[in-house]
Amino acid sequence: MNRFVRLGETDRPAVTVHVDGAPVEALEGDTLMVALLSQGGVLRQSEFGPEKRAGFCLMGACQDCWVWTESGDRLRACSTVAATGQRILTSQPEASWPNHA
């Protein structure tokens, strides 16, 4: 089930982001976080516990909302604008930043 609930500003053109290979419909101006959590409940798996995570501060301070591009770049979902053509992974691809602690 979706986590975020849209309360307005819904009259915007659609964009399509691919998340873990599957298309996700979002609206132009959405952050990646809003794009993902308007469709689903979580962003990623915690590396240190059993629980899934969905971000926390939304202002680029906590780094809880990291996702990755297929080429291995790390993005903060809360401060990256969603755009058609993006291909996002919710788990860290191999051979990227080695120290994710």
Next chain:
Amino acid sequence: MAEPRIIIVGAGPAGTRAAEACVQAGVRPIVLDEGRRDGGQIYRRQPDNFTRPYAKLYGSEAGRAQALHETFDTLKGAVDYRPETLVWNISGGQVWTASQTYADTLPFDALLLCTGATDRLMPVKGWQFAGSYSLGGSQVALKSQAVSIGHKVVFMGSGPLLYLVASQYVEAGANVVAVLDTAPYSARIKALPDLLAVPSVLWNGVALTIKLKRAGVAVHNGIKPLEIKGDADRGVSGVRFRTRAGVEQEIACDAVAMGHHLRPETQLADLARCAFAFDPGTRQWLPERDGDGRSSVAGVYLAGDGAKILGARSAEASGRLAALAALGDLGLPVDKGEMTSLRGDVGTYAKFARGLAKAFPWPSEQASQLPDDTILCRCEGVTAGDLRGVMRETGAKEANRAKAFSRVGMGRCQGRYCGLAAAELIAAEADIPVEQVGRLRGQAPVKPLTIAIGDDQ
């Protein structure tokens, strides 16, 4: 003499007013801001293609928000504005910046740090579950993206923002099920003499509570948070708390917005080697400054909530005042009369802020009462029990030493969200005053950087 090099970090209320003062004095400052747009967090601007009017976004502060944004818009041609730019270090008289693809070092004659604030958090058992958000984050979701953080939202913690954001959610049509305030109502009565320093803001606060109750939102004062219930996959399913009367209650929800007022982002002041002092009123270590915003380091000035939490109105005044101080110190003519009047404004807001700290106290005692299985460090899942164990084994009683052994404060957020609670827990456990625990040292980079970043265009 060549034009002085003035760098302003932050484009919120303090940074914008500082930039305006520089431009009026004929100087073109560099304005470095992490945001995609100016405005900072409290006056955060929505994306260009959003259409909600100011009154809807900022309520009673709409006029101030609009004035600030319009000021920045008119300054754009007269300042070297660099959005989406992180300042990650200050050393060797230079500011070290990074954007998505580009890194730079910038020397300065005067540096104005207007770095703003983040939420102050007291951990609650279960706050790691998906659906727990910082209070400020819940406001960003609404203001900047027009979304609610959940289908049934509980606001839990304390501070003026608790009531403000809850009522903004109600007004926007979100389903707010409860506002749970750890501060007892009696604290607000005691704080009245100070709060009357700015009656209009006090009245705004009272009106918010009335509005929430009229909307049918359950409002509880003097509560103690016990647990955010949920499971690993689906996230938050409810909150459990103790009422002021001592009764345990549970409320079902799928989102919790939590926070206890704010804490300043002081890492850059620390890296610039500014002296810090313990502030007993807020139980925080703050960078020292004189009445105009001069830090202990020549050429480094501090303004707005990044120096001390005094609110957005104060930030506009202290930003301008610090810029005038810097311009004067650089030998440029400044209006001494205006500086005197700004000092008066800042003093009034300081009195009001003291009132807020009394009305919505940081519940420091809760840190020592956290059960051993409560996660203290959300980044790496380190529990209160882990930290207590480390203290027993190593005798660590100092914040940085305890961090080294336990990793509390070493994760992705670099201690922003666990550091203050961890210090309180250590102090209680070691039976020492919290100021003796010290403070986590600022470390460069102040936020994680990408290794792929180049050092030139």
